[in-house]
Amino acid sequence: MERHFNSPAKINLCLHVLGRRLDGYHELAMAMQRVDLSDRIRIQVSDGSGVRVSCAGLRLDVDEENIAAKAAKLVLAESRRELAITISIEKNIPVAAGLGGGSSNAATVLAGLDKMLGLELGQRRLMELGAQLGADVPFFIYGAPAWATGTGTQLDALPSLPDVAYLLVNPKIAVSTAWVYQSLELTKGGELANLPRFSVVTRDDLCAALHNDLERVTLQRYPLLAEIKQLLLEYGACGSLMSGSGATVFGVFADYAEACRVAEELKRKQDWLFYPVKPL
Ligand SMILES: C[C@@](CO)(OP(=O)(O)O)[C@H](O)COP(=O)(O)OP(=O)(O)OC[C@H]1O[C@@H](n2ccc(N)nc2=O)[C@H](O)[C@@H]1O
Ligand SMILES: Nc1ncnc2c1ncn2[C@@H]1O[C@H](COP(=O)(O)OP(=O)(O)O)[C@@H](O)[C@H]1O
Numbered sequence: 001m002e003r004h005f006n007s008p009a010k011i012n013l014c015l016h017v018l019g020r021r022l023d024g025y026h027e028l029a030m031a032m033q034r035v036d037l038s039d040r041i042r043i044q045v046s047d048g049s050g051v052r053v054s055c056a057g058l059r060l061d062v063d064e065e066n067i068a069a070k071a072a073k074l075v076l077a078e079s080r081r082e083l084a085i086t087i088s089i090e091k092n093i094p095v096a097a098g099l100g101g102g103s104s105n106a107a108t109v110l111a112g113l114d115k116m117l118g119l120e121l122g123q124r125r126l127m128e129l130g131a132q133l134g135a136d137v138p139f140f141i142y143g144a145p146a147w148a149t150g151t152g153t154q155l156d157a158l159p160s161l162p163d164v165a166y167l168l169v170n171p172k173i174a175v176s177t178a179w180v181y182q183s184l185e186l187t188k189g190g191e192l193a194n195l196p197r198f199s200v201v202t203r204d205d206l207c208a209a210l211h212n213d214l215e216r217v218t219l220q221r222y223p224l225l226a227e228i229k230q231l232l233l234e235y236g237a238c239g240s241l242m243s244g245s246g247a248t249v250f251g252v253f254a255d256y257a258e259a260c261r262v263a264e265e266l267k268r269k270q271d272w273l274f275y276p277v278k279p280l
Pocket of ligand 1: 024
Protein backbone atom coordinates (compact mmCIF):
# COMPACT_ATOMS: atom_id res chain seq x y z
CA MET A 1 0.00 0.00 0.00
CA GLU A 2 1.36 3.43 -0.97
CA ARG A 3 0.08 6.99 -0.46
CA HIS A 4 1.41 10.52 -1.06
CA PHE A 5 0.79 13.49 1.24
CA ASN A 6 1.57 17.23 1.34
CA SER A 7 3.39 18.39 4.47
CA PRO A 8 3.13 22.21 4.70
CA ALA A 9 5.28 24.79 6.49
CA LYS A 10 4.02 27.23 9.14
CA ILE A 11 4.76 30.78 10.15
CA ASN A 12 4.30 32.43 13.54
CA LEU A 13 2.35 35.68 13.22
CA CYS A 14 3.12 36.46 16.83
CA LEU A 15 5.17 34.66 19.46
CA HIS A 16 5.20 35.83 23.08
CA VAL A 17 7.44 34.04 25.59
CA LEU A 18 5.72 34.23 28.98
CA GLY A 19 8.18 32.30 31.15
CA ARG A 20 10.60 29.41 31.53
CA ARG A 21 9.46 26.18 33.17
CA LEU A 22 11.58 24.00 35.45
CA ASP A 23 12.05 21.44 32.65
CA GLY A 24 13.61 24.16 30.44
CA TYR A 25 10.58 24.48 28.13
CA HIS A 26 8.95 27.89 27.73
CA GLU A 27 5.37 29.03 28.25
CA LEU A 28 4.24 30.66 25.02
CA ALA A 29 1.36 32.43 23.35
CA MET A 30 1.49 32.25 19.57
CA ALA A 31 -0.65 32.87 16.52
CA MET A 32 0.23 30.24 13.93
CA GLN A 33 -0.76 29.68 10.33
CA ARG A 34 0.18 27.06 7.74
CA VAL A 35 1.33 28.22 4.28
CA ASP A 36 1.42 26.48 0.92
CA LEU A 37 5.14 25.69 0.82
CA SER A 38 5.12 21.92 1.30
CA ASP A 39 7.31 18.86 1.47
CA ARG A 40 5.97 15.77 -0.35
CA ILE A 41 5.88 12.57 1.64
CA ARG A 42 5.42 9.06 0.23
CA ILE A 43 4.50 6.37 2.74
CA GLN A 44 4.68 2.69 1.80
CA VAL A 45 3.33 -0.01 4.10
CA SER A 46 4.04 -3.70 3.55
CA ASP A 47 4.40 -6.97 5.46
CA GLY A 48 7.57 -7.24 7.51
CA SER A 49 9.10 -4.95 10.08
CA GLY A 50 11.25 -1.83 10.45
CA VAL A 51 10.89 1.85 9.63
CA ARG A 52 13.09 3.39 6.94
CA VAL A 53 13.26 7.07 5.95
CA SER A 54 15.01 8.61 2.97
CA CYS A 55 15.31 12.24 2.11
CA ALA A 56 17.01 12.80 -1.24
CA GLY A 57 19.90 15.22 -1.24
CA LEU A 58 19.79 16.00 2.47
CA ARG A 59 21.60 14.63 5.48
CA LEU A 60 18.33 13.78 7.19
CA ASP A 61 18.09 10.14 6.23
CA VAL A 62 19.37 8.59 9.46
CA ASP A 63 16.28 6.61 10.38
CA GLU A 64 16.37 6.94 14.17
CA GLU A 65 17.03 10.67 14.13
CA ASN A 66 14.41 11.60 11.61
CA ILE A 67 11.29 12.85 13.34
CA ALA A 68 9.17 11.20 10.60
CA ALA A 69 10.61 7.80 11.60
CA LYS A 70 9.83 8.49 15.25
CA ALA A 71 6.25 9.33 14.26
CA ALA A 72 5.87 6.05 12.34
CA LYS A 73 7.23 4.06 15.30
CA LEU A 74 4.74 5.75 17.63
CA VAL A 75 1.81 4.81 15.42
CA LEU A 76 3.01 1.20 15.15
CA ALA A 77 3.35 0.98 18.95
CA GLU A 78 -0.12 2.49 19.38
CA SER A 79 -1.67 0.04 16.90
CA ARG A 80 0.30 -2.95 18.32
CA ARG A 81 1.07 -4.08 14.77
CA GLU A 82 4.30 -5.14 13.12
CA LEU A 83 4.67 -3.79 9.58
CA ALA A 84 7.42 -2.50 7.30
CA ILE A 85 7.14 1.25 6.73
CA THR A 86 9.16 3.14 4.11
CA ILE A 87 8.96 6.93 4.08
CA SER A 88 10.45 9.10 1.31
CA ILE A 89 10.56 12.83 1.93
CA GLU A 90 10.98 15.34 -0.89
CA LYS A 91 12.24 18.35 1.10
CA ASN A 92 11.11 21.72 -0.20
CA ILE A 93 10.90 23.46 3.19
CA PRO A 94 14.35 24.66 4.31
CA VAL A 95 15.65 22.79 7.37
CA ALA A 96 16.10 24.52 10.76
CA ALA A 97 14.44 27.62 9.32
CA GLY A 98 11.67 28.40 11.82
CA LEU A 99 9.11 26.99 9.39
CA GLY A 100 8.31 23.80 11.30
CA GLY A 101 9.28 21.39 8.50
CA GLY A 102 10.22 18.50 10.79
CA SER A 103 7.15 18.95 12.98
CA SER A 104 4.96 19.05 9.89
CA ASN A 105 6.55 15.85 8.53
CA ALA A 106 5.88 14.12 11.86
CA ALA A 107 2.23 15.23 11.88
CA THR A 108 1.79 14.12 8.26
CA VAL A 109 3.16 10.66 9.06
CA LEU A 110 0.98 10.33 12.20
CA ALA A 111 -2.21 11.33 10.37
CA GLY A 112 -1.23 9.54 7.13
CA LEU A 113 -0.53 6.18 8.79
CA ASP A 114 -3.67 6.54 10.91
CA LYS A 115 -5.63 6.77 7.65
CA MET A 116 -3.71 4.09 5.77
CA LEU A 117 -4.02 1.55 8.60
CA GLY A 118 -7.67 2.46 9.29
CA LEU A 119 -6.89 3.12 12.96
CA GLU A 120 -9.26 6.06 13.49
CA LEU A 121 -7.28 7.30 16.50
CA GLY A 122 -9.03 10.67 16.34
CA GLN A 123 -7.60 14.20 16.31
CA ARG A 124 -7.21 14.39 20.08
CA ARG A 125 -5.12 11.20 20.39
CA LEU A 126 -3.04 12.11 17.33
CA MET A 127 -2.30 15.49 18.95
CA GLU A 128 -1.26 13.74 22.18
CA LEU A 129 1.10 11.46 20.24
CA GLY A 130 2.38 14.50 18.33
CA ALA A 131 3.19 16.34 21.57
CA GLN A 132 5.51 13.45 22.50
CA LEU A 133 7.57 14.24 19.38
CA GLY A 134 7.77 18.05 19.53
CA ALA A 135 5.88 21.09 20.77
CA ASP A 136 4.84 22.23 17.27
CA VAL A 137 3.55 18.84 16.03
CA PRO A 138 -0.02 19.11 17.47
CA PHE A 139 -0.54 22.38 15.55
CA PHE A 140 -0.04 20.57 12.24
CA ILE A 141 -2.52 17.85 13.28
CA TYR A 142 -4.98 20.60 14.25
CA GLY A 143 -4.72 21.80 10.65
CA ALA A 144 -6.12 25.35 10.87
CA PRO A 145 -4.93 28.81 11.99
CA ALA A 146 -4.49 28.59 15.75
CA TRP A 147 -3.81 30.45 18.95
CA ALA A 148 -1.27 28.20 20.69
CA THR A 149 -0.55 28.37 24.41
CA GLY A 150 1.27 26.28 27.04
CA THR A 151 4.43 25.03 25.34
CA GLY A 152 2.58 25.48 22.04
CA THR A 153 0.48 22.33 22.30
CA GLN A 154 -2.80 23.85 23.55
CA LEU A 155 -4.67 25.06 20.51
CA ASP A 156 -7.70 27.25 19.95
CA ALA A 157 -9.19 28.45 16.67
CA LEU A 158 -8.19 31.83 15.21
CA PRO A 159 -11.47 32.60 13.48
CA SER A 160 -10.75 35.52 11.16
CA LEU A 161 -7.51 36.24 9.38
CA PRO A 162 -7.18 38.59 6.41
CA ASP A 163 -6.67 37.33 2.88
CA VAL A 164 -2.99 38.19 2.29
CA ALA A 165 0.12 36.64 0.75
CA TYR A 166 3.55 36.28 2.30
CA LEU A 167 7.05 36.36 0.90
CA LEU A 168 9.34 34.07 2.93
CA VAL A 169 13.05 34.91 2.74
CA ASN A 170 15.79 32.67 4.11
CA PRO A 171 19.42 33.77 3.67
CA LYS A 172 20.57 30.12 3.90
CA ILE A 173 21.23 30.34 7.64
CA ALA A 174 20.24 27.31 9.76
CA VAL A 175 19.29 28.13 13.36
CA SER A 176 18.98 25.70 16.27
CA THR A 177 15.68 26.20 18.11
CA ALA A 178 17.21 24.80 21.33
CA TRP A 179 20.02 27.37 21.17
CA VAL A 180 17.59 30.26 20.69
CA TYR A 181 15.43 29.32 23.69
CA GLN A 182 18.51 28.70 25.85
CA SER A 183 20.00 32.08 24.89
CA LEU A 184 16.82 34.03 25.60
CA GLU A 185 17.16 36.29 28.62
CA LEU A 186 13.80 36.68 30.26
CA THR A 187 13.57 40.14 31.69
CA LYS A 188 10.19 39.70 33.36
CA GLY A 189 7.55 37.02 33.41
CA GLY A 190 4.46 37.66 31.31
CA GLU A 191 0.84 36.83 32.03
CA LEU A 192 -1.38 35.35 29.37
CA ALA A 193 -4.26 37.46 30.69
CA ASN A 194 -2.28 40.68 30.13
CA LEU A 195 -1.52 40.03 26.46
CA PRO A 196 -3.39 42.05 23.86
CA ARG A 197 -6.06 39.85 22.25
CA PHE A 198 -4.95 38.59 18.83
CA SER A 199 -7.98 39.94 17.03
CA VAL A 200 -7.04 40.50 13.43
CA VAL A 201 -9.49 41.25 10.64
CA THR A 202 -7.70 43.54 8.16
CA ARG A 203 -4.20 43.45 6.68
CA ASP A 204 -3.31 46.52 8.76
CA ASP A 205 -4.52 44.76 11.94
CA LEU A 206 -2.29 41.83 11.05
CA CYS A 207 0.77 44.00 10.45
CA ALA A 208 0.20 45.83 13.75
CA ALA A 209 -0.02 42.52 15.64
CA LEU A 210 3.22 41.01 14.25
CA HIS A 211 5.56 40.31 17.18
CA ASN A 212 8.25 37.74 18.00
CA ASP A 213 10.15 37.69 21.32
CA LEU A 214 12.74 35.30 19.82
CA GLU A 215 13.93 38.02 17.43
CA ARG A 216 15.88 39.42 20.43
CA VAL A 217 18.21 36.42 20.23
CA THR A 218 18.38 35.54 16.54
CA LEU A 219 18.54 39.09 15.13
CA GLN A 220 21.32 39.98 17.52
CA ARG A 221 23.34 36.96 16.34
CA TYR A 222 22.46 37.53 12.65
CA PRO A 223 21.99 41.30 12.03
CA LEU A 224 21.39 40.48 8.34
CA LEU A 225 17.90 39.33 9.32
CA ALA A 226 16.99 42.84 10.55
CA GLU A 227 18.25 44.18 7.21
CA ILE A 228 16.03 41.71 5.32
CA LYS A 229 13.01 42.77 7.41
CA GLN A 230 13.73 46.40 6.48
CA LEU A 231 14.29 45.50 2.81
CA LEU A 232 10.89 43.79 2.64
CA LEU A 233 9.24 46.96 3.99
CA GLU A 234 11.10 49.06 1.41
CA TYR A 235 9.82 46.74 -1.33
CA GLY A 236 6.21 47.30 -0.25
CA ALA A 237 5.45 44.77 2.51
CA CYS A 238 3.00 46.24 5.00
CA GLY A 239 4.78 44.35 7.80
CA SER A 240 7.67 41.94 8.29
CA LEU A 241 8.71 39.50 11.00
CA MET A 242 11.00 36.56 11.74
CA SER A 243 9.14 33.23 11.93
CA GLY A 244 9.67 31.04 15.01
CA SER A 245 13.30 30.79 16.07
CA GLY A 246 14.43 31.91 12.59
CA ALA A 247 16.17 32.47 10.37
CA THR A 248 13.29 32.80 7.88
CA VAL A 249 11.81 36.29 7.70
CA PHE A 250 8.49 37.01 6.01
CA GLY A 251 6.84 40.08 4.53
CA VAL A 252 3.05 40.61 4.35
CA PHE A 253 1.72 41.56 0.91
CA ALA A 254 -1.72 42.43 -0.45
CA ASP A 255 -1.75 39.53 -2.88
CA TYR A 256 0.25 36.62 -4.27
CA ALA A 257 1.16 38.41 -7.54
CA GLU A 258 2.78 41.24 -5.55
CA ALA A 259 4.75 38.77 -3.37
CA CYS A 260 5.97 37.01 -6.57
CA ARG A 261 6.96 40.32 -8.18
CA VAL A 262 9.08 41.33 -5.16
CA ALA A 263 10.65 37.84 -5.03
CA GLU A 264 11.71 38.15 -8.69
CA GLU A 265 13.23 41.60 -8.11
CA LEU A 266 15.17 40.51 -5.01
CA LYS A 267 16.35 37.26 -6.63
CA ARG A 268 18.28 39.32 -9.17
CA LYS A 269 20.25 40.92 -6.34
CA GLN A 270 20.61 38.30 -3.61
CA ASP A 271 21.49 34.61 -3.47
CA TRP A 272 18.89 33.86 -0.78
CA LEU A 273 15.90 31.50 -0.78
CA PHE A 274 12.60 33.18 -1.74
CA TYR A 275 9.15 31.61 -1.37
CA PRO A 276 6.02 33.61 -2.22
CA VAL A 277 3.22 31.73 -0.44
CA LYS A 278 -0.49 31.83 0.33
CA PRO A 279 -1.91 31.00 3.75
CA LEU A 280 -3.74 27.69 4.16
C1 LIG B 1 10.08 28.27 18.05
C2 LIG B 1 8.94 27.47 17.48
C3 LIG B 1 7.70 28.39 17.33
O1 LIG B 1 6.67 27.75 16.63
O2 LIG B 1 9.17 26.91 16.20
P1 LIG B 1 10.48 26.64 15.28
O3 LIG B 1 11.32 27.87 15.21
O4 LIG B 1 11.22 25.48 15.88
O5 LIG B 1 9.92 26.30 13.92
C4 LIG B 1 8.53 26.32 18.48
O6 LIG B 1 8.26 26.84 19.77
C5 LIG B 1 9.53 25.20 18.58
O7 LIG B 1 8.81 24.01 18.60
P2 LIG B 1 9.54 22.60 18.28
O8 LIG B 1 10.64 22.81 17.32
O9 LIG B 1 8.48 21.61 17.96
O10 LIG B 1 10.14 22.30 19.71
P3 LIG B 1 10.71 20.94 20.33
O11 LIG B 1 11.25 20.06 19.26
O12 LIG B 1 9.70 20.39 21.29
O13 LIG B 1 11.94 21.52 21.18
C6 LIG B 1 13.08 22.06 20.54
C7 LIG B 1 13.83 22.91 21.54
O14 LIG B 1 13.11 24.11 21.84
C8 LIG B 1 12.87 24.25 23.22
N1 LIG B 1 11.48 24.68 23.45
C9 LIG B 1 10.49 24.29 22.61
C10 LIG B 1 9.18 24.68 22.85
C11 LIG B 1 8.91 25.49 23.98
N2 LIG B 1 7.67 25.88 24.27
N3 LIG B 1 9.92 25.87 24.81
C12 LIG B 1 11.21 25.49 24.54
O15 LIG B 1 12.12 25.86 25.29
C13 LIG B 1 13.06 22.85 23.83
O16 LIG B 1 13.55 22.92 25.12
C14 LIG B 1 14.04 22.20 22.89
O17 LIG B 1 15.35 22.46 23.31
N1 LIG C 1 11.93 15.22 8.67
C1 LIG C 1 12.69 16.24 9.09
N2 LIG C 1 12.64 17.43 8.46
C2 LIG C 1 13.40 18.48 8.89
N3 LIG C 1 14.21 18.42 9.94
C3 LIG C 1 14.31 17.27 10.62
C4 LIG C 1 13.55 16.13 10.22
N4 LIG C 1 13.83 15.14 11.08
C5 LIG C 1 14.73 15.62 11.94
N5 LIG C 1 15.04 16.89 11.68
C6 LIG C 1 15.95 17.76 12.47
O1 LIG C 1 15.14 18.73 13.17
C7 LIG C 1 15.80 19.98 13.30
C8 LIG C 1 14.78 21.11 13.14
O2 LIG C 1 14.39 21.18 11.81
P1 LIG C 1 13.06 21.90 11.26
O3 LIG C 1 11.86 21.24 11.80
O4 LIG C 1 13.21 21.97 9.78
O5 LIG C 1 13.25 23.39 11.77
P2 LIG C 1 12.54 24.36 12.80
O6 LIG C 1 12.54 23.67 14.16
O7 LIG C 1 13.40 25.59 12.77
O8 LIG C 1 11.17 24.63 12.31
C9 LIG C 1 16.91 19.99 12.27
O9 LIG C 1 18.12 20.18 12.93
C10 LIG C 1 16.88 18.61 11.60
O10 LIG C 1 18.13 17.99 11.52
